[in-house]
Amino acid sequence: MNPKLSKVSANCKKTPSSSCKTGDNIPYSDMDNVNIFINCNGESTGILVPISCTYVELVDLINSVLKLDKRSSALSIQYAVIGCLSSMKITNDNTLRFYLELKRKDQNLSSYPLQNDVTRSLESNNSCYLHRFVSSVCETIPDLPEVEIEEDNIIIAHPDFSAISEGRIFRDKNVLKKTISLFAIHHNFQYKVYRSDKEEYVLKCLDDNCMWHFRASRLSDTDLFKIRYIKNGHSCSMDYVMGDHRQATSSLLADCIKHKYMDAKTIYTPRDIINDASKTYGVTLSYGKAWRARESALEKIVGEPED
Structure with missing residues (x-):
């Protein structure tokens, strides 16, 4: 096809009675x-x-x-x-x-x-945003070796929201707490701590009318924690999962955003964290939580050993 003919045809928008000759230079003002x-x-x-x-x-x-x-x-x-x-x-x-x-x-x-x-929008895609948030946190947490404890049971050594089920064993209480937090974000519910000490970790749904609860306890004299019981199923209102998710703590956020501070020249403010959490993950953050997440992320980077 003649390139000049193609160009004119693409630029010339005339009524059937108008004339448009091949090669004419027709300005946009005539269109x-x-x-x-x-x-x-x-x-x-x-x-x-x-x-x-x-x-x-x-x-x-x-x-x-x-x-x-x-x-x-x-x-x-x-x-x-x-x-x-x-x-x-x-x-x-x-x-x-x-x-x-x-x-x-x-x-x-x-x-x-x-x-x-x-x-x-958050209303129609809240589950998708929270899933992306959980996945991004999991991807940025370094993998740690998994130690076999029994033939059909392994120790969960790093946070993984899919690892929540009765009988699962975790390296320590901290790994368990991060894992159940990711699990709550992924499944769109919030919980409150009913009991927490060196021997036991018991949670209940934030909605007092909901029957969901969770119990884990320490194995013998080790640091290992085992999930003993989970009451699945939620009857809580969506009012308890929209907005500022209490399980999206500054520590979890720090794990998610710390890669942004690997370059010392990067400027990533608490306001940037708030905007990204809202637009990308569907999570509403206060300025204070975003600021603490930034400080925690910087501390994690400084404290990590060099390769």
Whole structure:
């Protein structure tokens, strides 16, 4: 195909009665639509956007093209401009008009492609966010050797939310506590400590009307802890799992974020931690908890031996 013919066909939007000759240089001011490339999740496509398009109409159009459910997702629209250190965001009719003017004045079809970030809502995807939070914590905790204690039973040496079941044995109480915390986050419930000492660790659901409870105790004179009993099944309200999850402690958060401080030049503030926990994991944090998580992460890095 003649490249010049292809370019004109892509840029020329006329009514059937209008004339458009091959090779004509037709400015955007003569057009009713603007050609825009959109990128999302590694995929690209193109759309025609009317010059008179509003921000709400653009969001609806992109949601339709990308097949997104606007009831359960939030769309962030942005684009890059040469010379700007950060992306330009389209958030209302005025910023959209500015963007369309850029496109009208630029004959390059591929210039200023829209980058679309999709954030799922907490209400419809809370379980997914919490699962990602738990998984990220597990991945950042170093693996420790597993020691065989019996033919069909091994000692759980590092936190793993899938290891919670009756009869499982943990290296010490600290590993058990982190594991049950991850288990609670993964399964969308919160608990309170009913009894905790050197010999026993007993938990109950945060909702007094819920029958869930958990009991583990120490094995003989060792540091090992064994799960003795779990009453599974929850009847608690979602009010007990939304918002600030009490099991998402600053210590757990520190394990999750400490890799961000491996480079001394990295600037990662408590406010960044709060935003990331909310957007990525669906967990609401106070500033104090985020600050303590940051301090704990830095302490963990300093205290870790070099390879």
